[in-house]
Structure formats: C-alpha cells, structure tokens
Amino acid sequence: MHPRHLALPDRAVMRVRYHMTPFSTDDRKNPSLSRREIEISKVIREALEAAVLAETFPRTTIDVFSEVLQADAGTRLVALMSASLAVADAGIPMRDLIAGVAVGKADGTLVLDLNEEEDMWGEADMPIAMMPSLSQVTLLQLNGNFTPEEFRAAIQLASKGIEELYKLQKETLTSKYSAYKEVN
Amino acid sequence: MSLTPSNYNIVPLIKREGILSVLEKGSRIDGRKFTDFRSLSITQGYAKKAEGSAMVRLGDTAVLAGVKMKEDVPFPDTPDQGNFIVNVELLPLAYETFEPGPPDENAVELSRVVDRGLRDSKAIDLKRLCLVPGKKVWTIWIDIDVLDYGGNVLDASMLAAVAALYDAFLPKVEINGEEVKIIKEEKGERVPMNYPVVSVTVAKLDKFFLVDPELEEETIADTRLSISYLEDGRIVGIQKFGSGTLTTQELDAVESIARASTSRLFEELKKVITRPEGGVTQ
Numbered sequence: 009m010h011p012r013h014l015a016l017p018d019r020a021v022m023r024v025r026y027h028m029t030p031f032s033t034d035d036r037k038n039p040s041l042s043r044r045e046i047e048i049s050k051v052i053r054e055a056l057e058a059a060v061l062a063e064t065f066p067r068t069t070i071d072v073f074s075e076v077l078q079a080d081a082g083t084r085l086v087a088l089m090s091a092s093l094a095v096a097d098a099g100i101p102m103r104d105l106i107a108g109v110a111v112g113k114a115d116g117t118l119v120l121d122l123n124e125e126e127d128m129w130g131e132a133d134m135p136i137a138m139m140p141s142l143s144q145v146t147l148l149q150l151n152g153n154f155t156p157e158e159f160r161a162a163i164q165l166a167s168k169g170i171e172e173l174y175k176l177q178k179e180t181l182t183s184k185y186s187a188y189k190e191v192n
Numbered sequence: 193m194s195l196t197p198s199n200y201n202i203v204p205l206i207k208r209e210g211i212l213s214v215l216e217k218g219s220r221i222d223g224r225k226f227t228d229f230r231s232l233s234i235t236q237g238y239a240k241k242a243e244g245s246a247m248v249r250l251g252d253t254a255v256l257a258g259v260k261m262k263e264d265v266p267f268p269d270t271p272d273q274g275n276f277i278v279n280v281e282l283l284p285l286a287y288e289t290f291e292p293g294p295p296d297e298n299a300v301e302l303s304r305v306v307d308r309g310l311r312d313s314k315a316i317d318l319k320r321l322c323l324v325p326g327k328k329v330w331t332i333w334i335d336i337d338v339l340d341y342g343g344n345v346l347d348a349s350m351l352a353a354v355a356a357l358y359d360a361f362l363p364k365v366e367i368n369g370e371e372v373k374i375i376k377e378e379k380g381e382r383v384p385m386n387y388p389v390v391s392v393t394v395a396k397l398d399k400f401f402l403v404d405p406e407l408e409e410e411t412i413a414d415t416r417l418s419i420s421y422l423e424d425g426r427i428v429g430i431q432k433f434g435s436g437t438l439t440t441q442e443l444d445a446v447e448s449i450a451r452a453s454t455s456r457l458f459e460e461l462k463k464v465i466t467r468p469e470g471g472v473t474q
Contacts, residue, residue: 014198025193043300049194050297057196057435132312134430144437148417150430152312156447159427163440 009069020065024053026087028076048084055088055108055137055147061101070100081127082110085135088147093177097184105177106146108137109169111162113152118162120169132158136166140174194297201289201411208412215400222251222406227449229404229456234351234464236359244360244383246464248352251406252342257334257352259360259383263323263374264331274321276332278307280349287341305431306336306349309389309420313428316357317384323365323372330362332383343407346418346431350391351461357383358465388465389428390457392450393418396438401446403453417443419450423458 009015026048030039041049056072072095074087085108092106112122114130127133132152138145154162203211214221224230230251239245242258249255266273280303284290295303310316321330334356336349364380366373395405395413402409410416414436420429427447432438438446 014195016196016198019196021196021198023193023195043304046194046297046300047304050301051432053194053196054433054435058437062196139437142437143439145432145440145443146435146437148430148432148438148443150427151308152428153422154427156425156427156451159447160444163443167440 009067015067015069018063018066020060020062020068020070022053022057022060022062022070022072024049024056024072024074024091026052026074026076026084028079028083032076032079048087051147051149052084052088052091055106056091056095058144058146059092059102059104059106059139060095061103064101070095079124081122081124081133082135085109085137085147088137089173089177093181096181104139104141104144105174105181106137107140107170107173107177108135108147109166109173110135111166111169113154113158113162118158118165120165132162134159134162134166136163136170138167138170140170201287201407203408203411207408211408211412212398215397215402220402221408226401227403227453229453230406232351232457232460234355234460236355236464242356242360243362244356244358246352246355246359248348248355250342250344250348250351250404252340253338253345253348254340254342255336255338255345255348255352257336257349257356259356260333260335261330261360261362262333263328263372266322266326266329270318271326272322273318274329274331275318276307276310276316276334278303278310278334278336278353280306280336280338282338282341282345286338290341301431301433302346302349303336305346305391305418305420305429306334306353309350309391309429310334310353310357313387313389313420313422313426315354315386315389317386320384321362323367324370327370328372332357332360341407343410344393344404347391347393347404347457350389350420351457354388354390354461355464358385358388387422388458388461389420389422390454390461391418391420391429392453392457394446394450396436396442396446401442401449403449417446417450419447421451421454423454425451425454 113132114126134150137147235247238247244259360383361379364375364378416433
C-alpha cells in the first residue's frame with residue numbers, strides 16, 4: 009500500500025468508492041464526489057468489512073470501485089451487492105455474500121424495493137443489507153419516518169426480499185464456473 | 193474514496209478486557225447503568241454573534257451549534273419553502289488525531305445524519321421560511337463545531353442543533369408585495385419550530401448494549417446504532433455506524449432500549465426551550 013504508513017500490520021486496508029457517472033441521473037450530476045457519495049462510500053466500506061476476511065492479507069489493500077451507470081433508487085444496495093460479488097469473484101475469503109434491499113413507505117403502505125418515484129415522494133426509505141446465512145445486518149439506514157411497529161414489519165419484509173436476492177447472487181457466482189464444465 | 197482508518201483512537205487489549213469485565217458485573221467503567229446517559233448540560237445563547245446558538249456538554253463531549261440565516265432563492269421544486277443546511281466540523285483541537293482541512297467522511301456522515309433527523313421529522317416549518325413564493329426564502333445554516341471529542345458526538349450534535357434552532361430569531365422583515373426589506377439589526381420572528389427531535393445512540397459491545405457510549409466504549413464497540421425520535425416515539429432516522437453487525441432480534445432490542453432513553457433527553461431539552469409564558473416556543 010502507498011503511502012506505507014496507512015497500511016495495517018494485521019489486516020488489509022479496504023478502499024471503497026461509490027460514484028455516480030454524470031449521466032446516471034435526470035439532471036447531469038457533477039462528477040466530483042458529493043457529500044452523499046462520501047457518506048455512501050463509507051457505509052458500503054463498513055458493510056463490506058463485516059464480510060471480508062481482511063486479516064488474511066495483512067499490509068495490503070483491497071480496492072473496490074463502483075460506478076452507478078443508471079440511477080433508479082436503491083443504488084447503494086446494488087453497489088454493495090455487486091461489490092460483494094466482485095470481491096468473492098476475486099477469490100478473497102468472505103464470511104458470506106451481502107444482499108440488500110430498501111423497504112419504504114408510500115401512501116402509508118410498506119413497499120419492498122422502492123423505485124425512483126416512491127423514493128422521491130414516499131414517506132420513508134430504509135436501505136438494509138445482510139449476510140443472509142449468518143442472519144447479520146451489515147448496513148442499516150433510515151430516511152423518513154416509521155412507527156416502531158412499522159420499523160419491525162419493515163425488517164421482516166426486507167428479510168424476505170434479501171433471501172430472494174441471495175439466491176440469485178449464489179446462482180450468478182456458481183454459473184460462472186459451471187459453464188466451463190465441458191472443457192477437457 | 194473511503195479507507196479503513198489506520199490512525200484512529202487505539203484502546204489496548206488489556207483495557208478492553210477491563211471494560212468488559214466491569215460490564216459482566218452489570219456496570220460501566222464510569223459507574224453508569226447500561227441505559228444511562230452521562231451528565232448533560234445545554235446552554236442557549238452561547239455565541240452572541242449567531243442568530244441562535246447552543247452549547248451542549250455530554251460527559252466529556254462538548255459541542256457548540258450556531259444558527260445563521262441568509263435570504264436566498266428557493267429550489268425550483270419547492271418554490272414556497274425555505275431551506276436549511278447542516279455542517280459538522282470535527283475541529284483539530286477536539287481530538288489528537290483530528291487534522292485541519294475540509295470535513296472528512298466522519299464529519300460528512302455526522303452532518304448528514306443530523307440533517308436527515310431534522311428534515312424527515314419536519315421539525316422546522318420550512319413553509320414559514322418563505323418570504324416571496326418562488327422568489328425569496330430564508331436559508332438557515334446550522335453549523336455544529338465539535339470542541340471536545342469524548343464519544344457520542346452525534347447525540348450531542350442533535351441536541352445542540354435543536355436547542356440552537358429554538359434559540360434563534362430571524363431578522364426583521366418588512367414585506368410590501370414583492371418588495372422585501374430586511375432589517376438585519378432588529379430581531380424578527382423566532383425560527384418556526386414544530387417540535388423537538390432527539391437522537392439516541394446505542395453501542396453494541398460483545399453481548400452488551402450501551403446507551404450513550406463514552407469514547408473508549410465507542411472505540412472498542414462492534415457497531416453503533418443511532419436512532420432519531422419524536423416525542424410520541426415515532427422513528428425519524430436511523431444510521432448504523434462501524435463495521436460490526438447485528439441480528440434482526442438485536443435490532444428490535446436496541447430500538448426498544450433507545451426509545452426508552454428518549455424521555456430524559458426531551459426533559460432536558462424542554463428545560464431550555466420552554467419559555468416562561470407557557471408552552472413550547474413556536
């Protein structure tokens with residue numbers, strides 16, 4: 009790692025960047041890193057660190073760069089899910105993959121996986137990511153308002169969505185290798 | 193780009209074991225119960241040049257918030273609403289590893305979490321910050337300076353922001369049709385506040401849940417969950433800090449613990465934001 013004083017003696021340093029391309033939104037987004045992107049980069053890094061066995065690679069760095077190409081709500085979770093798949097694909101040992109989805113409230117009803125309109129006009133947006141096999145929550149934020157009962161119902165709803173996504177992630181990962189089965 | 197921090201506060205393993213062994217006995221290193229906040233003092237009007245300000249001391253943590261305003265043009269999608277902007281500075285004098293320079297990711301995260309708590313709760317009546325619809329509105333700047341970094345800066349910052357807003361007056365304005373005359377030297381109306389918001393942070397340390405972690409507890413904690421509340425128990429913001437994890441059952445438990453701790457904060461806030469003429473200031 010460079011500069012060397014930033015390296016950690018007992019584990020890898022993770023460097024994570026979440027970035028939106030200027031043409032990913034309706035109005036052009038300034039390509040320099042916004043405060044929103046700085047915060048999301050941090051929460052994605054922290055979520056990934058929970059899964060990656062960074063202590064297997066002391067004094068090294070693991071770089072994860074994600075680019076949002078088209079934004080239609082839920083980009084931080086898609087970035088996190090693709091990052092966890094990419095790290096697994098790189099052969100870096102992990103405790104589990106990370107799957108995540110947003111639960112929100114639109115017109116008083118709990119909804120799974122908000123789209124752009126629901127995100128903009130709804131009353132709540134709660135991104136949540138988990139390591140499903142370990143039932144551990146690695147990312148949780150809430151934007152909007154929930155009663156404590158709605159909060160608990162929202163977590164239940166998210167868990168269901170996360171199970172589905174997790175299945176897809178595992179299929180994606182294994183299909184890459186099953187395709188080479190016929191090679192002599 | 194976000195990096196795994198390398199120069200962060202380090203707590204020796206032996207100290208960690210010490211802290212944990214005290215927790216095993218049902219108490220904390222400073223003698224508090226798991227659900228206790230540290231001593232709290234809120235002083236309004238601390239910065240005289242600000243339109244409103246509040247100094248909050250929470251144990252060893254000290255945070256000063258100042259409110260300033262400026263006339264501005266509204267955003268096109270909200271022509272009849274004013275705006276507010278929250279900025280948190282982790283000053284170099286507050287802690288040994290803090291450096292001068294633009295806000296780092298921790299400061300950005302803090303200010304965005306305070307911002308969301310205030311915005312999603314609709315604590316500020318933004319419609320009443322409109323001077324001429326589509327033309328002129330107030331922008332309120334809430335600048336929060338962390339003067340002493342003693343753990344749980346977020347809850348202290350939220351208290352400081354709310355107390356400073358309740359302390360603040362808009363400048364006097366005379367509106368004549370589309371013409372707005374602002375008299376900066378004279379006080380006008382109070383900043384239109386609907387109700388207060390508080391944030392409660394719970395740290396997960398091994399199998400223990402600690403309300404209002406002090407610096408060492410915060411440093412060795414697996415993860416922290418900060419939840420913002422209104423007085424009726426409604427949740428208006430959540431942020432998980434740190435790379436540890438929680439189960440969904442633990443989330444339930446943390447939310448209940450946090451909600452039970454809000455009454456103390458609302459009580460302390462009301463001591464300063466309630467005016468003698470009765471009722472919370474509007």
